[in-house]
Amino acid sequence: MRNNNATTVLQTKYPLVQAPMSWMTDANLVATVSEAGGLGVLGLNAGQRDVTSSPEETANRMRQQIQLVKSKTTKPFGINIVAPRSGQSLSDAIFTDALLQMAYEENVTHFVVVGEAHEELFKQIKLHDGILIFRPSTPTIEQAQLAEKLGTDLLVATGSDEGGELPEQEAGTFTIVPAIVDAVNIPVLAASGINDHRGVKAALALGAAGVYIGSRFLVTDESPMADEVKKYVIRSNFDDLVRVSAIRRSLKTPAALRYADMYRIDPQKDTETLIRQHGGMRPGMLEADFNQGVISVNIGINEINEQSSVAELVESLMTDII
Ligand SMILES: Cc1cc2nc3c(=O)[nH]c(=O)nc-3n(C[C@H](O)[C@H](O)[C@H](O)COP(=O)(O)O)c2cc1C
Structure with a gap:
């Protein structure tokens, strides 16, 4: 029997997760999202x-960020965890391991794991009674079913419209969400390109139990x-984005145009590593x-018109969602 109730799993008013975005999250944003009825998530x-x-x-x-969130809200919130690479054990993934041990000490309840399904990691989170929200970086039927088998509570299906790192395949949100929904019996959150209530309704119509934005x-x-960047995003359209690496788009900043040129001339060039450096x-x-x-x-981003x-x-x- 399919479980399609995301709010029961999330323990939130709304079936809404604010996606972790590394530097672009902090305790204030996360606590405010949780107070507003979604699940705020601290990024790396x-x-x-x-x-x-x-x-x-x-x-x-x-x-410190977790303690700051707790000082601002009693509502649930989560943290982002990067799964060890396939073949790597948890103790070898030293940043992930250190974050997890601290999170258990701080009684963090919601773990938003990204990467590939990892048996040792998933077992450990469940052993600590964590709520496991898993976002395969490249969603496939195989990954979705493995994640379900390993105890995932909520699965995120990410389309190639997304911000941040793109999935390895081209499947857009309209393709990937129903495909993953049909493949598992756990609730699925739709991610990527959802920017207003029309997007949320479309995601639910595709069978998603909620959204991950x-x-x-x-x-x-x-x-x-x-x-300045908020204003830049508001005045930009989809055709103001350019591919800067195998896994990333960017607005056309001078830096982005340089990376885009390098990537266009030689798609084998690892511009993503240059961007990270x-x-x-x-x-x-x-x-x-x-x-x-x-x-x-x-x-x-055409749908992002105001702050x-x-x-x-x-x-x-x-x-009109609940
Ligand atoms: C600026 C930015 C940084 C991101 N950083 C991370 C990250 O550190 N870890 C992660 O799991 N996902 C990261 N993501 C991906 C998001 O968690 C989420 O999957 C994505 O934003 C959903 O698509 P949307 O941007 O279309 O709503 C990032 C996304 C953005 C836009």
């Missing part, structure tokens, strides 16, 4: 302005993204340094 580097190469420091920084939350009062999403999105940075958002508070956004997304 949440609330930070610089990187650390220490797993202990990474876990400590996340602990990233880019749209960037353009809210509470988002830590630079104000230059700070990833941080310079472009957090510091509005368009000469150095890229701006990664979904391709449905609003998180509370207003959540209410408008969830119009």
